[in-house]
Amino acid sequence: MTPRLRKLPAVIAMTPTIFFVVVVIGFGLLWTLWTSFTSSKLLPNNDFVGLAQYARLFASDNWQVACVNVALFGVLFIGGCLALGYALAVALDQGIRFEDAFRTIFLMSASLSFVVTGIVWQWLFDPTFGIQAAVRDWGWTSFRFDWLTREETAIFALVGAGIWQATGMGMVIMLAGLRGIDQDIWNATRIDGIPAWRVYIHVIPAMIRPMIATAAVLLSLTAIKIYDLVVVMTGGGPGISTEVPAKYVMDMLFQRNNLGQATAAATIMLLAICLLVGLPWALLRRAK
Amino acid sequence: MSMMKKAALGGLAGLMLSTAAMAQDLSVEVYTNWVSGGESAALNAIAQAFEAKGGKWIDFAVPGDTVAPAISRIVAGDPMGAAKMQSTDLDELYKAGLLADIDQVATDGKWQERLPDFMWNAITRDGHVYGAPINSQSEVWLWYNKAVFEKLGLAEPQSYDELFASLDKIKEAGVIPFAVGGQDWQLNILFLKILAGVAPDVYLGLQGADYEAAINSDGFKQVAEIFGRLRGYDDEGSPGRQWNVAVNMVATGQAAMMVMGDWAKGEFTAAGQTAGKEYGCMLGPQGDSIILTGDMFIFPKIETQRPGQLLLAATMLEPATQVPFNIAKGSMPSTLDTDVTQMDACTQKAMAVLQDPAKRLPGLSYVMTPDRRAAISDAVAKYWSDEAAGPDALVAAMQEAFSSTN
Incomplete structure (x- = not known):
């Protein structure tokens, strides 16, 4: 077989994929971009209005709140998942008994959908029904746990539920990194008399940087497209205090029949995702 | 090919044949997002009245509070015969020339006298009627x-x-x-x-x-x-x-x-x-x-379902449809002359107040x-x-x- 013939099955196998990527995703992207420059409402039209949709978008209260929220959510959620995930990974790395069982338990929440997580945490956070009501029934009557129903704190309730859900995934990725550390490193630090906790804080993170970057990128994708958790837990409320960009797009698209706004917001989200995914990898490459 | 698949394909082919045969008939495909218990019971009240007159009801129900599934089909040139929407959705579809009028039905049924003024205005564009308001909700x-x-x-x-x-x-x-x-x-x-x-x-x-x-x-x-x-x-x-x-x-x-x-x-x-x-x-x-407030049906242009559309629109505003539909839906008749003595105390109270046009707020x-x-x-x-x-x-x-x- 000539080399070209040998490649033929691969070409045949890939052609439909390439076709769909180009046509469906490529065309979809271009159409979205174009529509964001038009005055489209319920039906798409070709009435060019320049940057008017973007002007309205950035002047909108909902969008501003949404951007602040997703940034806050992103930083706390990714930071929380990485820190907690690393701590759990280190704990599991101590050669403890039943490690497999623990790993499965910690990872279990990641197999749930955000809708399930959202409902469970909504119940837990509900002041008349969840943790607050339970603790008050036990006799501590001034106990307050009403994050979800207050404007200033509702976003942190979302962060909490998000971290509970996604920590396991960060843990598994970083645990894989820890398993890849050469035993010689440990021997060397032991000879130098460096306590293990200092090695875990100062030495190991630099060595498993690719794993941390992978986990961070995966988590940041979850964070930027966060939608289901918000819809289930707060619906964007109280008021508009937990609006997020993905919800803005969906509301504009399906409730408010405003294609122009929806596509403008979606375009900005796409730009943000490109930056977020590109940045860690670029930094990593430079570090090498 | 497994038996299941064959049976399914056969069924599908049969379905396609039967829809083709019905095309000249009084069949209408109806889009709604009414899927809950009370809602589908209400929808059945329309379907039954419609089928009693020889119509054929084809259900296209998509859950979720959005008109997007219907819109994408209408824009793509594959419209259904009737779709539940709100009057403000009507504007763009009307301007794009995608809607069929039901003028004759409205004239025969004296809709202009029987509906509140604002509702009549909401369904008419340039002197033509494009919507059938099925209910009122206070x-x-x-x-x-x-x-x-x-x-x-x-x-x-x-x-x-x-x-x-x-x-x-x-x-x-x-x-x-x-x-x-x-x-x-x-x-x-x-x-x-x-x-x-x-x-x-x-x-x-x-x-x-x-x-x-x-x-x-x-x-x-x-x-x-x-x-x-x-x-x-x-x-x-x-x-x-x-x-x-x-x-x-x-x-x-x-x-x-x-x-x-x-x-x-x-x-x-x-x-x-x-x-x-x-x-x-x-x-x-x-x-x-x-x-x-209330729901209405609009009728996208589709020649094959035209006779069915007219029959369906006429059926929707008849008292015999309005009362059972609105009892099941928990709403009130859109036609304010409908006899509501069979309905609950709250509906009767509201209908009495609504006889004064000044009390009707759109x-x-x-x-x-x-x-x-x-x-x-x-x-x-x-x-x-x-x-x-x-x-x-x-x-x-x-x-x-x-x-x-x-």
């Missing part, structure tokens, strides 16, 4: 628990001052005075209810070109103040609460009263209660003008784009959840909501 009901009122010796309040006096007494007695579902659309219903009662002229003013005058009026500020005062009478679990949960709080006596559209009756009925016995419905405390869905409506509910919900905000904050937010949308 969104101004104050529901209350009669047992709680009796125990505390309270009568139906006749003004907002009396209402707040009652609310204070209820609070002292340790009952939640006001059950609130703290979602934007529910808060919006509460706000608009107060507006329609206290300042109906402002409510109508918001729908016109000079909305700024309405927003800056004293009436608006007074309503914002009353609405804001109510924040002190809900319970801490209200943010994000579903409407049916709030209704149940009143039904069980956990809370004394609440405001919701007439679909709340469904929940009381499910709890085994009857209007006027265990629970009361009132249009006040101040003013009894009624905000009417719901925002007849006159405003969904974009602006959503901006209004955002402003209202934001005002509600910020307990420190005064009436001026709502005035400013409302102005912003109007100026950013059209």
Whole structure:
């Protein structure tokens, strides 16, 4: 077989994929971009209005709140998942008994959908029904746990539920990194008399940087497209205090029949995702 | 090929043949997002009346509160024969020339005399009729628990001052005075209810070109103040609460009263209660003008289903369809001359008031784009959840909501 013939099955196998990527995703992207420059409402039209949709978008209260929220959510959620995930990974790395069982338990929440997580945490956070009501029934009557129903704190309730859900995934990725550390490193630090906790804080993170970057990128994708958790837990409320960009797009698209706004917001989200995914990898490459 | 697949393919082919054969017949494919128990029972009432006249009903129901599935099919040139929408969705489809008129049906059925004026205007464009309004829903009901009122010796309040006096007494007695579902659309219903009662002229003013005058009026500020005062009478679990949960709080006596559209009756009925016995419905405390919203069907251009479309449109507004449909749906007939003696006490009360044309206030869905409506509910919900905000904050937010949308 000539080399070209040998490649033929691969070409045949890939052609439909390439076709769909180009046509469906490529065309979809271009159409979205174009529509964001038009005055489209319920039906798409070709009435060019320049940057008017973007002007309205950035002047909108909902969008501003949404951007602040997703940034806050992103930083706390990714930071929380990485820190907690690393701590759990280190704990599991101590050669403890039943490690497999623990790993499965910690990872279990990641197999749930955000809708399930959202409902469970909504119940837990509900002041008349969840943790607050339970603790008050036990006799501590001034106990307050009403994050979800207050404007200033509702976003942190979302962060909490998000971290509970996604920590396991960060843990598994970083645990894989820890398993890849050469035993010689440990021997060397032991000879130098460096306590293990200092090695875990100062030495190991630099060595498993690719794993941390992978986990961070995966988590940041979850964070930027966060939608289901918000819809289930707060619906964007109280008021508009937990609006997020993905919800803005969906509301504009399906409730408010405003294609122009929806596509403008979606375009900005796409730009943000490109930056977020590109940045860690670029930094990593430079570090090498 | 497995037997299952063969059978399925055979069935599919059969289905296609039969639809092709029916094409000249009276078949109509109908889009709705009515999938819950009561809703599909209501839909069945139409389908049965339609099929009794020889029509063939093809169901296209997609759950979710959006018209997007229907729109994408209509735009793609594969329309269904009828679709449930709101009149503000009608505009763009009409301008794009995608809708079929039902002029003859409307003339034969004397729709112009039988429907409220605003509803007639909402379905007509340039002298042609494009929609069949299937129901009216009043969104101004104050529901209350009669047992709680009796125990505390309270009568139906006749003004907002009396209402707040009652609310204070209820609070002292340790009952939640006001059950609130703290979602934007529910808060919006509460706000608009107060507006329609206290300042109906402002409510109508918001729908016109000079909305700024309405927003800056004293009436608006007074309503914002009353609405804001109510924040002190809900319970801490209200943010994000579903409407049916709030209704149940009143039904069980956990809370004394609440405001919701007439679909709340469904929940009381499910709890085994009857209007006027265990629970009361009132249009006040101040003013009894009624905000009417409702659903309508539009008929996209599709020649093969044209005969069916006309039959379906005619069937929809007949009293024999309106009464069973609206009993199942928990709403009122859109045709105000329909005999409602078979229906519940609240519907009869509302229908009596609605005989006076001045009491009929068009719901925002007849006159405003969904974009602006959503901006209004955002402003209202934001005002509600910020307990420190005064009436001026709502005035400013409302102005912003109007100026950013059209």
